[in-house]
Structures are given as C-alpha cells and as structure tokens.
Amino acid sequence: MNTTADITHELLSAWLDGALDDKQASEVEARLSQDPALQRQVALMMLNERRLRSEVHRMVAERPIPSALSALLEEPGVTEAREAKQREPLSQRLRDWLSPAGFGPGLVAASVVTALVIGIFAGNQLDSSLPQPAQALALADMTIESGDRNFALLDAQPAGEPIALGDDIQGQVAYSFKNSDGRWCRQFEQHDFNSGQSIAGVACRGADAWRVELLQTLDQTRNDSEHFRAASGDELEVLDNFVMQRGTGEVIVGEPEAELIRRGWR
Amino acid sequence: MENLDSLRRFSFSLTGNGADGDDLAQNTVERLMHKGVPADAPFTAWMLRVCKNLWIDQIRSHSKMQLADGEEMEHHLEAVDGSAVAMSKVRLGEVAAAIEQLDPEQRAVLGLISVEGYSYREAAAILEIPIGTVMSRLARARSKLVELASEAQS
Numbered sequence: 001m002n003t004t005a006d007i008t009h010e011l012l013s014a015w016l017d018g019a020l021d022d023k024q025a026s027e028v029e030a031r032l033s034q035d036p037a038l039q040r041q042v043a044l045m046m047l048n049e050r051r052l053r054s055e056v057h058r059m060v061a062e063r064p065i066p067s068a069l070s071a072l073l074e075e076p077g078v079t080e081a082r083e084a085k086q087r088e089p090l091s092q093r094l095r096d097w098l099s100p101a102g103f104g105p106g107l108v109a110a111s112v113v114t115a116l117v118i119g120i121f122a123g124n125q126l127d128s129s130l131p132q133p134a135q136a137l138a139l140a141d142m143t144i145e146s147g148d149r150n151f152a153l154l155d156a157q158p159a160g161e162p163i164a165l166g167d168d169i170q171g172q173v174a175y176s177f178k179n180s181d182g183r184w185c186r187q188f189e190q191h192d193f194n195s196g197q198s199i200a201g202v203a204c205r206g207a208d209a210w211r212v213e214l215l216q217t218l219d220q221t222r223n224d225s226e227h228f229r230a231a232s233g234d235e236l237e238v239l240d241n242f243v244m245q246r247g248t249g250e251v252i253v254g255e256p257e258a259e260l261i262r263r264g265w266r
Numbered sequence: 267m268e269n270l271d272s273l274r275r276f277s278f279s280l281t282g283n284g285a286d287g288d289d290l291a292q293n294t295v296e297r298l299m300h301k302g303v304p305a306d307a308p309f310t311a312w313m314l315r316v317c318k319n320l321w322i323d324q325i326r327s328h329s330k331m332q333l334a335d336g337e338e339m340e341h342h343l344e345a346v347d348g349s350a351v352a353m354s355k356v357r358l359g360e361v362a363a364a365i366e367q368l369d370p371e372q373r374a375v376l377g378l379i380s381v382e383g384y385s386y387r388e389a390a391a392i393l394e395i396p397i398g399t400v401m402s403r404l405a406r407a408r409s410k411l412v413e414l415a416s417e418a419q420s
Contacts, residue, residue: 013405017379019386041412048364048411049380052279056381060274063284069292072299073270 007031007038016045036160040254043159043175142212144203154186154203154210156261168194176252176260177243179204184252184265186210187243189218202243205265269310272382276314279377280321282365293320311392314382318374318393325370364414372407375400 007028014020015028032038144150153171157163162172171190179185185204192198198218203210252260273294278287294317303312365373371393378389379400386404390397 008405009409010401010405013408014401016408017386017404019401044412044415045408048408048415052365052376052411053381056275056278056377059278059284059287060271063288065270065274066288066292069270069288069295072292072295 007035012038012042012045016042016049036158039160040175047175143206144210144212146208151210153188153190155205155265158261159186159257165190168192174200176257178252184260185213185243269313272310273313273317275381276317276377277321279365279381280318280370280373282373290317290321290324311388314378315392315394321374322370364411367414368407368410372403372410375403376407379404 011020011024011028015025018025020028032042144154146155149165150171153163153165153173157171157173159173159175162170165171169190169192171188174187174189176184176186183204183206185202187200187202189198189200199215200218201212201215203212205211270291274287274291277290277294278284281287281290294313297316297320298313301316303309368376374393375389378384378392379386384392386397386400390400393400
C-alpha cells in the first residue's frame with residue numbers, strides 16, 4: 001500500500017503514537033482531513049492494533065499458566081518487581097480493549113442523550129440548557145429510511161469521505177463491517193459546526209432501511225475547525241468495543257465497500 | 267504476576283501462539299533465575315530483552331518453535347470457551363496469520379509498543395537499537411498488517 005507521497009508510513013505511525021511534535025502532527029492532521037485514502041489507512045492501522053492487543057491479552061487471560069512455569073515461580077529468588085511505565089496515547093486508547101461491554105458512567109441520562117442525538121439527526125439547534133455529558137452513550141432504536149438525508153450517508157457514502165447533511169452539518173462513515181448476525185453495519189460520525197455538537201454511532205442495514213443501534217456524543221471542543229475531524233480512538237473506545245463484540249472482524253474498505261454500495265448492501 | 271503477564275504477552279506476540287509463547291516464557295524465567303538480573307537494570311525491561319534474545323536464538327538454531335499454528339490455537343479456544351468464542355476464533359486466526367508474515371524484529375517492536383505500551387525510547391533501550399530503527403520497524407510492521415488486511419478483503 002502506498003502512502004501519500006509526503007506522508008510516510010513512519011510519520012503516520014508516529015502520529016498514531018503521539019510521538020510527533022506539534023508542527024509535524026498538524027501537518028499530518030491537515031493531510032488526513034483532506035485525504036480519504038489516508039484516513040482509511042489510519043482506520044485500518046488502529047483496528048489491526050486493537051485486534052492484536054485484544055487477542056494477545058485474551059490468550060494470556062484464558063490460557064492457564066503452565067504448571068512447570070508456576071513451579072519455577074514458586075522457587076525462592078524470583079522477584080515481583082513492578083515498574084510504572086508511561087503509556088503512549090495509542091496504547092492508552094487500547095488499554096481496556098478487553099473489558100466487558102459495560103458502558104460505565106457514560107450511560108447517565110441516557111434518555112437526554114438520545115434526545116440530543118436525535119436533535120443532531122434532525123438538524124435542529126440543540127438545547128444548550130440540557131446537560132451534555134461528554135462521551136455519553138445511548139442504545140438507540142432509530143430507523144433511517146430512504147428519503148432521509150442520513151440514508152444517503154449510510155447507504156451510499158464511501159468510508160472516509162465527508163458529506164454535507166445540511167448547512168452546518170457534515171457526516172462521514174469511518175468504516176463498514178459485517179455483523180455477527182450477517183448484516184452489514186457502518187460506524188459513522190456527524191458534526192454540527194454551528195453548535196459544535198458531534199456524535200458517533202453504529203447503524204446496520206436491514207432489508208430497506210438502516211437501523212441505528214448505538215450512539216455516542218463526542219466532546220464539545222470540535223467546533224474550532226471548518227473541516228470535518230474524525231474522532232480519535234480514545235474518544236470512541238467504548239463504541240469500538242461495542243463493534244468488536246458484535247463484528248466478525250471483517251472490515252470492509254475500498255473497492256469491496258464500493259461494490260457493496262453498488263449492490264445496495266445485498 | 268504483573269511481570270509474568272507482561273512476559274507471556276510479549277512471548278505470544280513474538281511466537282504468535284500460546285504453546286510456543288508459554289515455552290518461551292518458561293525458558294526466559296529459567297534463564298533469569300540461572301543468570302540473574304544486574305543490580306542496576308530495570309527488572310521488566312531486562313526480562314523482555316532476555317526473552318527477545320532467547321527467541322531470536324531459537325529461530326537461528328532452527329528450534330521446534332512454530333509460528334502461528336492455527337490448529338493449536340483453535341484447540342486452545344475450544345477448550346476454553348466452546349462455541350462462545352466463534353467470533354474470536356476468526357479474528358485470532360487472522361491476526362496470528364498476519365503476525366507470521368512479519369519478520370522477528372518487527373514482531374518484537376510491535377509487541378513492546380502496540381501490545382505492552384512501551385514508549386519508543388523504552389523499546390529502543392530494551393531491544394538495544396536506536397529510536398529511529400524502532401520507528402521504522404514499527405511503521406513497516408503496521409504497513410504490512412494494513413496490506414495483509416486489505417488483501418484479505420479483496
């Protein structure tokens with residue numbers, strides 16, 4: 001896979017780890033905001049890392065310690081020295097990847113969150129008097145049918161390519177995947193530049209409509225740019241966990257995704 | 267126990283499967299007990315360095331080390347959790363097969379930084395290589411995994 005000429009694999013990899021200085025990071029982010037192919041590459045890199053970390057941790061957790069190794073450790077002289085090590089940003093995002101799908105404190109006021117989310121979907125001005133917990137999650141039950149502008153985003157927009165959903169609202173699909181029940185699903189984001197509100201969610205394709213199954217509000221500091229900025233991995237950790245628990249591991253990008261769009265996700 | 271988990275994870279990252287990973291972890295503990303750890307060396311970093319060096323030695327000596335044995339992993343998963351891990355099985359096979367495509371040095375960097383969460387500087391110290399080499403090996407490993415994932419989808 002070729003990376004865009006002036007963004008090397010090494011630069012992209014270091015950006016993922018938060019290892020670039022501010023100037024370099026800004027340059028990478030500027031390119032990312034304009035380059036869907038590069039965005040897809042970053043998405044794939046992050047998914048690969050999550051799988052790798054998840055599966056290695058799972059093997060250690062599930063596989064009993066061999067008796068010979070246990071016996072060795074019971075001998076005197078084996079120390080249990082511990083060190084605190086500073087984790088890099090990407091690793092921090094992936095740190096709790098294996099945790100069960102408990103949604104934790106983010107579920108506070110789920111009904112309010114759902115209302116906020118629906119507000120964004122409808123393109124309405126959000127009520128700033130309502131509590132707006134960052135990282136809040138809501139299990140959603142919302143059907144998007146043909147004719148709804150969000151249907152165009154979910155049904156026809158390739159991953160990584162933003163689309164206008166109104167005067168101040170942009171949407172983007174992050175990636176598509178096959179759910180364990182056989183349905184095709186997509187992780188998407190929307191940003192309201194007027195209010196600064198952003199959401200991310202997962203929707204799955206039914207016979208003729210998309211069903212939104214999980215929604216998450218994102219932080220409130222995203223209105224400082226005129227460009228759509230994809231949420232970072234740490235912002236979407238729980239949502240990604242939701243996807244990983246239900247997906248088959250098959251992520252669809254590029255031509256296979258384009259073919260699915262042409263076939264109407266059948 | 268924290269150190270043991272870290273050692274086993276790193277061993278699995280290097281070998282790509284549970285049985286060989288545990289063999290490597292056990293060999294590492296035996297080596298540490300036999301040779302000891304220098305008084306001025308950080309224990310975990312030293313342990314992982316010994317582990318990586320042992321693994322490279324084993325590869326070079328054409329040991330019985332097998333990489334990413336899908337059958338063994340499937341057996342392991344069935345023994346652990348039966349049908350409930352059907353989805354995990356798919357992903358595990360994919361990632362293990364992908365790890366097999368990486369060269370030993372790339373696996374070591376990926377295991378330390380992506381799995382264990384070490385910084386570039388710490389990984390460079392453990393592997394005794396320059397930070398620039400850590401960055402380039404990590405970038406190549408990640409690019410290779412992206413390439414393999416893209417091929418798998420096409």
